[in-house]
Amino acid sequence: MAERVAGPEIERLIQLLARLPGLGPRSARRAALHLIRKREELLGPLADALQAAREKILTCTVCGNVDTCDPCTVCGDDRRDRDTLVVVETVADLWALERAAALRARYHVLGGALSPLDGVGPKDLNLASLVDRVEADRVKEVILAVNATVDGQTTAHYITDLLAHLNVKTTRLAHGVPVGGELDYLDEGTLAAAIRSRTDF
Template sequence: MAERVSGPEIERLIQLLARLPGLGPRSARRAALHLIRKREELFGPLTEAMHAAREKIVPCSICGNVDTVDPCTICRDERRDPSLLVVVETVADLWALERAAALSARYHVLGGTLSPLDGVGPKDLNLASLVERVAPGGVKEVILAVNATVDGQTTAHYITTLLAEYNVRTTRLAHGVPVGGELDYLDEGTLAAAMHARTEF
């Protein structure tokens, strides 16, 4: 077993950083060393930002986005078209579409996808609140911007069936999004093109 080369505080920092997506043990060590080297200019502001985020960030009660206000900034924006509702799996997908600036619409975050193998059923997703938003009739088009994975497509089919009784057009992203691709990893140009070339589901 390898000897520990630093104190428990540094080891704890590395372990916590390694839990972040995209950071393995080596990347976490590099990030920790960088923070330590730049501790005067990074540690204080980072600690304050993380504390503020922990205290102030809340989920939006309308769409499921995260923000420091509820309803979130997007839901409060009166310039957005309330008749267009973009359904995404996660907040990361919402942010990816916003970076592409392809459409000025409202959003609905499902909180995942249907996955029988993982025990995720309809009651585990924000599907009831989606129906509540569509039922009154103000939404004219629901854009299913889910990932092109098996679970994503299963979820899209389920939503289409769920909304069939309402007078709403259901579309999906064009096939510019590769099969197996995840929105958060695509470039803005691909996302914008896919959004503009959306098709009937």
């Protein structure tokens, strides 16, 4: 058993950092040491930012995004296309699409994907509110921006069936060769999807 080399406060900091995605115990120790070395520049401001986030961050009751206001900044933006609703699995997906700045639509965060093996069913996702929004807002197009996984595609099919009784166009993101991608480095599933989703040149 390894001996403790730091006090309980530092050990707790390392343990909490190790819970973050992408950080294992070794990376957490490096991050903790960096924060401690730069405690005036980083540790204090980080602690303040975390406290403010804990007190002020809310989940938008309209779309499921996280922000410091409810409705969130995206839902409160009158310049967005009200005819189009982009359905995403997580807030991270919403933020990724916003970074791409490819469209100025509104969003609906499901809170995950259907996954019978993990016990995630329709009642565990924001599906009822999705149908209500599409109907109440008279949405003309629902873009299913879900992940290209088995669970994501299962969710997309379920939503399509769920919206079938409404007069709404349902589309999904194209799958295939990424911009700058080389064919030799792509997996067979991606290549097959690219062939099926081919467009006129």
